[in-house]
Amino acid sequence: MRDQFERIEFTASEAGERLDKALAGWLDGLSRSQIQALIREGLVLVNGRAVKASYRLEGGEAIEVRVPRAEDDTGPHPEHIPLEVLYEDDQVAVVNKPAGMVVHPAFGHTSGTLVNAVLARWPQIATFSEPSRAGIVHRLDKDTSGVLVVAKTPEALESLRVQFKTRQVRKRYLALVEGILATPDGVIDAPIGRDPAQRKRMAVLRDGREAITEFRVIEYFAEHSLLEVFPKTGRTHQIRVHLAFIGHPIVGDTVYGRRRQAIRLKRHFLHAAAITFTRPGTSETLTVEAPLPIGLANILEKLPR
DSSP, X not given: OOOSEEEEEEEOOOSSOBHHHHHHHHOTTSOHHHHHHHHHTTOEEETTEEOOTTOBOOSSOEEEEEEEOOTTOSSOOOXXXXXXXXXXXXXXXXXXXXXXXXXXXXXXXXXXXXHHHHHHHOGGGGGTSOTTTTTBOSOOOTTOXXXXXXXXXXXXXXXXXXXXXXXXXXXEEEEEEESOOSSSEEEEEOOEEEOSSOTTSEEXXXXXXXXXXXXXXXXXXXXXXXXEEEESSOOTTHHHHHHHHTTOOBTTOTTTXXXXXXXXXXXXXXXXXXXXXXXXXXXXXXXXXXXXXXXXXXXXXXXXX
8 A cells, every 4th residue: 555645854954943944945845834734743753753843953853754645646647748859869858948847846746847748758757767757867947948858768867867977967058147257257166055044045155065167258248248157066056056156146036146137037047058968878979959048039139238
């Protein structure tokens, strides 16, 4: 019989924070009131015992959360959502993810994601890949568009995992940022970790994980700069955090940049323009590019130079 609960385990990293507030940062699909209800029902254990929502973490505790499954929740379901396939062979496919689409399903949100679309387009992937991953070994933020690779066989999945882990994959992004950069190119080497003050954000932290981003200015505008960006590591929100850290946040990014944007965008101006990797099962180097979305291209045409 299938377990009626989805079990999620964490290790508390920050001391002094309330349990319910910390979980609200870790579990994007659950509201704080839903988390408090789980705690009251004894479905959240800290070091194996039930505690109150107001429990103050000391750091290092083992936290287990049991989220009740919906009766029909057997994982992401295939959904026939249109996909723009940029490249496909018998091993891999590369799609152009639109801004606004979530890649992986989250708690309480198991539809409309790229995973749902992939399971419908290539149903055989469900036979070897965890359903919630569907052959996808990297990700893009919801409001970032562009190239994303899907493994269609177990051999391709393992090959891509190794390539990403050993940093053999080269990714190129386009980003429009606020202000004029002082240098035409550079490297941002600054560790990134979860922001202790706001758990849903990332930040440059002295004790964070290694994060390296290279950039090159393609074009200067009157008050903005268009960059080519090459992340050498794959930290969450890395490009957005790094560019904000050097004082040039991405246009449209209200999380790490300006809350009131001079340019009206329903997304941020960050696009995964190209990816280069070794085609699984061969020694062939493959580069796939995604054109800049029309909406972003129109922004560039209208910017004063």
